[in-house]
Structure formats: structure tokens, C-alpha cells
Amino acid sequence: MSAIAFPAPDPSILARRPAILAGLAALLPAECLVTSEDERRAFETDGLTAYRQVPLAVVLPRTTEEVSRVMAFLHGQGVKVIPRGAGTSLCGGAIPQPDAVVVGVGKLNRILDLDFANRTARVEAGVTNLAITGAVAHRGFFYAPDPSSQLACTIAGNIAMNSGGAHCLKYGVTTNNVLGVRMVMVDGTVVDIGGQHMDAGGLDLLGLVVGSEGQLGIVTEATVRILRAAEGAQPVLFGFDSVEAAGDTVSAIIGAGIVPVAMEYMDKVAIEICEAFAHAGYPLDVEAMLIIEVEGSPGDMTEQLRKIIAIAREHGVKTIKESRSAAETAAIWKGRKSAFGATGRVADYICMDGTIPTGRLPEVLRRIREITDGYGLKAANVFHAGDGNLHPLVLYNINDPREQEKAEEAGNDILRLCVEVGGCLTGEHGVGIEKRDLMGCQFDRADLDQQMRVRAAFDPAWLLNPAKVFPLDGRLPPEVPARPAAA
């Protein structure tokens, strides 16, 4: 069924499983070690549920020191390691292999330090995204990146995937909000990268670690920037008679240098699905809708909205509806943030995450429709329009293998289109296994070779999350050691 290949498990590792489990059991108490098949099966997949692999074992260490001891032991045994946060990855970044041990950070869940004067929080890496805001909200602060999975996903996973969210238009994605990490290298060595200050001289390994999809080490602690919450926030719904008018409005707002805190796009298909789920008052008589949120003092918001509304009117906006209460605001965001789940109630879907220069938005929206029409499929478009981060959901019936194949081809065509117009394969979901085999259409050989050389400078034996990100086609620079080929 699947077009994505996994490497063949290493029989020598499978044969040594009892010794490996005994070694782990000597390092960790029983409640930190998952070995039974039933319990291991809970870790067989992540948010990309089409693919499943049961791991050799799962360890859930409680401290950096335990992670270090586990990594040193597994390194000595030549065992592959799959780092795991909450398992909400949409690209298969946490999917295991049968010959690999999952190292989960779920028990590393303490908030270590809150420093309001310096606007930083130091947390263990298994703390959830929303728990950071939860710990600082009483003082009027928040942690900015807000992936839709923020109730569950961990800061470790956010760092691995450089996660974004609807409000990253103003506040940046994870890499713009993380100041430092403590990381256990593949051989158990503990390094501190960055800290509670500006860039520290030497090579900026922090930017490299953020978005490295668990291939450079296991992050066990993070120091993140916390921000003062704005005085108020106001989402406004803008309905348009055409996809192009909505796209043009986004381009014009960005081109005018206006940066609302969020600017989200939904087309008719997505509006209908999300409205049925969230009863948010979305307009049902339009072809496309923008949710634009401004924030600040009442005066700031009025002034920014005045400019945005003027631009929307120039582009023929049909309906404008401001939220009038906290309950309405909550419903508006519930509809948007539940878009994937709500879509899953009505159809199977493949979620793409391509990102484009915002100036190309109207053209790309038109061509996405042509692509899905060409395959006889429908797409729901719901995405972070302000930073050009598309999330077209290609709808299909998973019980019809021909339709799944067509959906995957349409998805690949859409990603190639994003790259063609000067964009990229993934804005915030990561490469994982899902986009691994498309990396060659984004990067040429010299680019990928250099990335792999850098990766090898952290993990020369290719033990960390090895089947992800880089194509398994054997195209390796000569000085980088080989890794297991696809099965």
C-alpha cells in the first residue's frame, strides 16, 4: 500500500535483543522501560498514522543523566535510537523501526526556572508547549509558537520540527523563540548550546539543532523566550467571492508591511467542514475566508484594523465580521485549530505543508485547484496565509487504493509546485519519512551532501532517527559512512 520504504531491520540487533534489554534494565527502573509487545505497540506510529513499526524497546528516562547513560550504552551496542516527544508528528518523524529503541522524553516534564525579569523559562524537554504558557500566564506572559497540537506536543518535539502555528506570523517559529538547549549526543556526551543570552560566538549550533528532527542528539532541557501578552486581541472574519481576491488581499497586506498577529486562510470546503464542527459563525456564502487577528491596546487594534479593512475593500471583500466576545473568539480559533480533526470526520486526507513566497499566493491557489481537479479529487485549503505556509488537505477514500495513490501523487505535485515558485516542501511539519524522498526536488546534490556531512559530524554511524529526512537512495558524499539501504 505504502510508497514510503523503511530500511530492513538489522538481524544482528534483533538477535541481541535480550542482552540489549538486560543492559537497559540495569540502567533504568522498571517503570522507565517498555518491553512487552502490547505496550510497545502504543509507540508504533505518530500523527502520520498510515505507517506503523513496532520498536525494539521504549525507554522513558527521568533525567539528563539517565538519557546520557542510555545513549552511551546503546551507542556501544550500535543500536539505533528514535527520539520521541508526544508522538504528534504529522510527517512520521517519530515512527520507530523494529531494530531501534525509542527514547521518549515524556518523564522529563519539570519546569526548572521562570525568570520574568529576563523573560525566559528553562524547562525539561518533555514539558508540553501549552504548559509553558500555563506556568507564566498568571504574570501576563506566554510562550509564542502555537502549533494546533499545543495541548499535547512537547517542547522537544517542537524543537525537533521547528514547529510553527497560527500566531507565528508576528512572533516567529520555534527557532526564533528558543535561546538554548541541553542535548545528549549519540555517545552520551552532554552539551549545552546557547543559553540565557544573545548568540554566544563560535558556531551557532542552536539554529542547527532546531529543526534537526532528532538526528543530532536528544534535547533534554530548553531555555525559551517568554513574551508579555498583548493588552487585547481581536480576530476578524473576512469573506470573499473568489479564492484570488482572498489571496490578493493577503499579498497586499504583507506587501504594505502590516503584520497582524495571525492571518489564516480557509476555502469553501474547509469553511463548511470547520463550521459544522465548531459553530464559529464562519460565513457559508463565500468562496474563501481570512481570519485576521490584530492585538495591542484598543487604539493600536483600531488603527491596524482600519488599514486592513481598507485593503480588503479594495479587493472586493464581501463580508466582514468582528468577534464581539471572548466566547466568539474562542469558537473562531477552535474552528481553525480543529481543522485537521474536523476534516478527518468527513474524509481521509493527506496534509501537505508546502510554503511559498506570499506574493505567489493567488497563482498557487489556482494551480492547486487545477492539480486536484486533474486527479478528480477535492482539496480543503486551510493555512497560515501570512507567512505563505500552505496546508492543502487532499481528500480521498483510504479504502480505495487507486484513490490513495492519486492523492499521494496530487500531494507530491503540489509540493513540487511550491518549490517551483521559490518555496519549500515544509514550513513547520518537518520532513520525517513523508517528504524524505522529495528532498531531491528541493536541494541539489551539493546542498544535500553538505547537510549529510554536518549530520555525520554529530552521528557518524547514522544511529539517530536514521530513516528520516534524507533520501535512502544511497546518494551519500564519499566521506560520510553508509547507512542501511531501503528494504
Add this chain to the structure above:
Amino acid sequence: MSAIAFPAPDPSILARRPAILAGLAALLPAECLVTSEDERRAFETDGLTAYRQVPLAVVLPRTTEEVSRVMAFLHGQGVKVIPRGAGTSLCGGAIPQPDAVVVGVGKLNRILDLDFANRTARVEAGVTNLAITGAVAHRGFFYAPDPSSQLACTIAGNIAMNSGGAHCLKYGVTTNNVLGVRMVMVDGTVVDIGGQHMDAGGLDLLGLVVGSEGQLGIVTEATVRILRAAEGAQPVLFGFDSVEAAGDTVSAIIGAGIVPVAMEYMDKVAIEICEAFAHAGYPLDVEAMLIIEVEGSPGDMTEQLRKIIAIAREHGVKTIKESRSAAETAAIWKGRKSAFGATGRVADYICMDGTIPTGRLPEVLRRIREITDGYGLKAANVFHAGDGNLHPLVLYNINDPREQEKAEEAGNDILRLCVEVGGCLTGEHGVGIEKRDLMGCQFDRADLDQQMRVRAAFDPAWLLNPAKVFPLDGRLPPEVPARPAAA
């Protein structure tokens, strides 16, 4: 005189100089090749003028292709390369070696593309910082990072050093404003990293390249973010009777989550020096002054200033003076941006660039005074207070060798203090040769080893800017090839 050692030149390279020059002459026209001793001497130092080394030759290629051919040739010959922008480095980042060829980007000075809809500019790397703003100002846009040398310094140098500036408090430093680079690797291979879109999946080599001090390759083109200029800007001078009151005010403003566009600190010594130079109307009857600039619509500015003034009054501010004209604003910023030059008129100085958590500002200012008092020296403190980026200038007489030695020791003590309170050695000037031998007090062995492994993944033979950033004490991880030791 100098405490900083250079590596001994490789005699085999010096002996092959005629063949190397002939090879370069075959690749470049005469006007792109500097070989006479007189002309080479123009490249012997940079902004850290205490150290001088005449290079083997200087090449000034006009295109990425020429850079690629030169690098491939020099790589084949095993010749070291010193990348150079405008030579304004304050840490000796562009100081040559007698056995190395300087590759300057001064002739790579074309603006390639301005895309206002996507708010990006693509430029060759020898374009000056201010020329980018110059090219987009007619449409109301600007390029944000503003090092004091912005009239002269190149975007290549800004990328090498991850340069900041007074207005980076709001807009971030270079790494927050660069979207992509074209880079020639040490062997001549050309790679494109990043581009006109969000983070592209795979390893984020862009964050690694920014701030890599010319050790990973020669950047020949950059795509940068341009921003819409604010409607207006208003600097205000705040005078305080004590260093602590000024420091506490900075901490309180940042702690309250207010982000002015700039927040600059000057102590009494710096105020007197800069006022004598710029006649900016700085208050002379105070111990410390803050220049706080707000920007936005008139309403935005009034509101933000109201909050800032209230905090300053809580901390006993003595004088508050708003700029009342464009001429006054220009004089205020001329005084601040000329601080180093103006100080040079009255004394020799060592400029430190340590950075600390802003919450520790009052304590660190007190301890800096204790350190300089202990050596019987004076310091002028002038710095980017909002992001904790200190620039204490330790004043001394260069003709008194004992005093120079004491000044260097005081400078090192100050940097160790910055690291001790959770800060770092350099906020924006870079490590270069100046702070190279102090890196061990910032990073432990595992941290430095990993940085060197990554560096070796780009330049295994250690040919690019080899005597900078990493201590020359032979502490290399075993798998990283050795480099020439200090003379």
C-alpha cells in the same frame, strides 16, 4: 607587545608564492589581483588595528563563478584563505596571515532583485549594509540590522559576524533578517542555502553559516528580509543620578514586556566624550543616560512613552528630554554611533562586547567599575542595554606597555564576569582572534569539540580563516584533522 599568537607561516606555501600568483593570474584579470607589497599592505589589518599581517596575495573576484574558480585552485594548492568584506571587524576577524590569500567581496556589489510584495532583497555579498536600505527607502522599506559601521561594512561581513546594532532590540540581529545565501565552499562547490521562504526542511545550515566568521565558505549572495519603515520614530534621553538606577530602569522596562525599538546606555565618561564630539544635547550633570527610541503612529509612540516614563520615574529619573526635530534626532544618534571614534580621540581603548541577561545589568555595571578600579583604569560604558549587549571601553595609554597589559587583563576579567552571570563573550562583534583564547571559559571541551567537528564537515583541512575563533592550543577532537599550531 601582543598577547595573541599567530600561527607560523607554512614555508612551503611561501616558497610556492610565484606559482600560486601565476595560477591566480590565469583565473582573474589584473584589476582583480593584488600582489605588490604596498597594495597588499592595505589589507594587513581590520578594525582591530593592534595586529597586522601582510597576506600572500589579495583577490577581488567579480562573480560567484570567479570565486568558485579561485577557491578550487587554492584548495588544490592547499593555500589558506581569509574572507574579507570591508575590513571593519572589531575582533580581528579579517586579519590575514602571510601564507594566506585574502578573498575580498568588494567587487561583488550589485543589487540583484528587489521584491516588495514578498519584502525581500537579493544582493551580492559585497553590497554595504546601508546600500540595501538606500535601494528600498523610496518605497518606505529598510534593512533592519544597523551596526555603527553600516556605511562601510558589507552584508558578507554582517553575515560572518551575525552583526547587530542599536535597533536590533526590536528587529533582531543579522541571523533574524537573512533568508538565504549562495556560498562557495572551500573546494569551489557552490551551494544555495535557504531562500525566499520559511525554513526549508533538512538541516538549517543557514543559521550555522550566519556568525561562522568566514570558516565555512565564502558567501557571495544573500537574500534578506526588508521591513516597512515605521510611520515615525522618537528618541528620548533619560538622565539618572546613578548607574544602578539606569540599569534597574532597563531591567524594569524589559521585565514589563515593553520592547522599544532601541534602548542605549551611556555612563558619565561616555556621555562627556560623545557630547563633546556630536553636540547632541546629552545631559552632563548625570551619572548615566539612556537613549530610548519608540516608533509607530503618533498614538502608538505616545502610549509606549507614557509607560516607559512611568517606569523611569519609579526609578528616580533626573532628566527627561525628547527630541524635537529631525536634526536633534540625527545628532542624538550621531553621538551614539560615533562613540568608538569619539573615544579614540581622547584615549586608546579596548572594546569589549560581552552580553548578559538584562536582569543582571545593575550588578554587572557595579562589578565592571570594581574591576577597572582594581587595575587603576577608567572605562567608558556605552552599549545596547535592551538586549544586554555591553560595550565597555577600557581606556589606557598604548605607549605604556604595562598599562596595555592591565587593560587587556581588565577586559578579560569583564568577559569572564559576563560568562559567570550567564552571559557570553560576544554579542555582535564576533570572536575573531581577539576572544579566540577565551573560548574555553565560555564552552567546555564537549561543546568546543562538537563545534570543531561541524567546522571540519565544511573545511576538513582547516584552510578557511584558520587562526580565528577556536583556541590554537591543540585541543581538537581526535577525528578532526590537526591545524598549524601557534608560532
